Amino acid sequence: TVTWVLLLFGGGMTIGNIIGGRLADWKLMPTVIGTLLMLALLLVGFAEFGAIAAVAVFIVFLWGLLVFVIVPPLQIRVVEAASEAPNLAATLNQGAFNIGNAAGAWVGGVALSLGVSYANLPLVGAALALLAVAVAV
Incomplete structure (x- = not known):
């Protein structure tokens, strides 16, 4: 099952x-x-509805889609x-993406160690997405 969900993520x-690229x-x-902003909303939805398997799978697809919608515009801007x-x-932009991946994992780990549940961990990601909006504006 995990293999197919990861395939959907990759398709997204x-x-x-x-x-x-087009946008x-x-x-x-x-x-x-x-x-x-859509990513933040999606992650809030994941925290709320992620326990429903079919919904979680669809959210994982949309998550993959949204995290890569943002790549071409950032690359063009840089x-x-x-x-x-x-x-x-x-x-350097690709290096920054890798640092972002590592930093996100670290922030998630810190949140878990501070008592945030796995079910609420997407809310931490949503907060980071909103922080990124503040930086982008």
């Missing part, structure tokens, strides 16, 4: 990357902010800002 990531060409920063060294900026 692929579709999200395509959608993100980034249309409206860059509104795509970033809107995606982060490359445009670093016009003299776009290749270097692109590699």
Whole structure:
């Protein structure tokens, strides 16, 4: 079962990357902010309805989609800002994504050690998404 759910997550990531590229060409920063807000709402929904298997599977698909909708606009923004060294900026952007993955796992671990339940852990992710909105604005 886990294999199929991960496959759906990956499918969501692929579709999200395509959608993100198109949205980034249309409206860059509104795509970033809107995606982060939708991600925060999705994670709140995951905390609320994640115990229902069918709903959780659908949320995992949407989660994969949303986390990759945001990648192309962020990549474009970084490359445009670093016009003299776009290749270097692109590699640093990927490094920043990896740091974000590690930091998110660390924050989740700290939250668990402070007594946040696994069921409420998505709320921590939602708070981080809202923090990212504040940074983006």
